[in-house]
Structure formats: C-alpha cells, structure tokens
Amino acid sequence: MNKKKLPLLKPHTVDVKKGKKYAWCSCGLSSKQPYCDGSHSETKFKPVVFTVKVSETVYLCGCKHTKKSPFCDGSHKLL
Numbered sequence: 001m002n003k004k005k006l007p008l009l010k011p012h013t014v015d016v017k018k019g020k021k022y023a024w025c026s027c028g029l030s031s032k033q034p035y036c037d038g039s040h041s042e043t044k045f046k047p048v049v050f051t052v053k054v055s056e057t058v059y060l061c062g063c064k065h066t067k068k069s070p071f072c073d074g075s076h077k078l079l
C-alpha cells in the first residue's frame with residue numbers, strides 16, 4: 001500500500017513532555033493515532049520522529065497531508 005489513509009480530518013490535540021521522543025504516524029494506518037504502531041511496515045511510509053524541547057500542548061496532523069509534519073498546517077481543510 002502506497003496511499004495514505006485519512007484517519008482524522010482535524011488535528012490531534014496532545015500534551016507532549018520536554019525531552020521525550022515521539023514518532024508521528026505519517027501513513028494513517030496506526031491504531032494508536034497520532035503515533036506510529038509499526039503498521040507502515042508494508043508501505044513506503046516512515047514515521048516522523050521528533051524530540052520535544054518544551055512541555056506543551058501541540059496540534060499533530062490527523063489527515064496526514066500536512067507540509068509541516070508532524071504538526072497541523074490546515075491542509076485538512078482542503079481535502
């Protein structure tokens with residue numbers, strides 16, 4: 001499978017912790033959205049790994065079409 005699934009047409013509002021590493025799902029197949037659960041293994045997609053510098057609330061892309069991954073850029077409004 002090489003087409004992204006659209007699990008959510010809005011961002012995921014999540015609290016992230018300073019110093020922690022996260023893996024955002026870019027394929028849309030994970031059952032642990034917005035994070036990767038390894039379901040991408042049969043696709044061309046890879047998770048986007050990022051480390052947080054400040055504990056805060058962030059908006060992670062739910063539609064998987066953002067151009068600023070892993071963060072929402074409003075692309076879901078165009079789908």
Ligand code: FES
Nearest residue numbers: 025026036039040
């Ligand atoms: S399950 Fe989607 S990138 Fe890993």
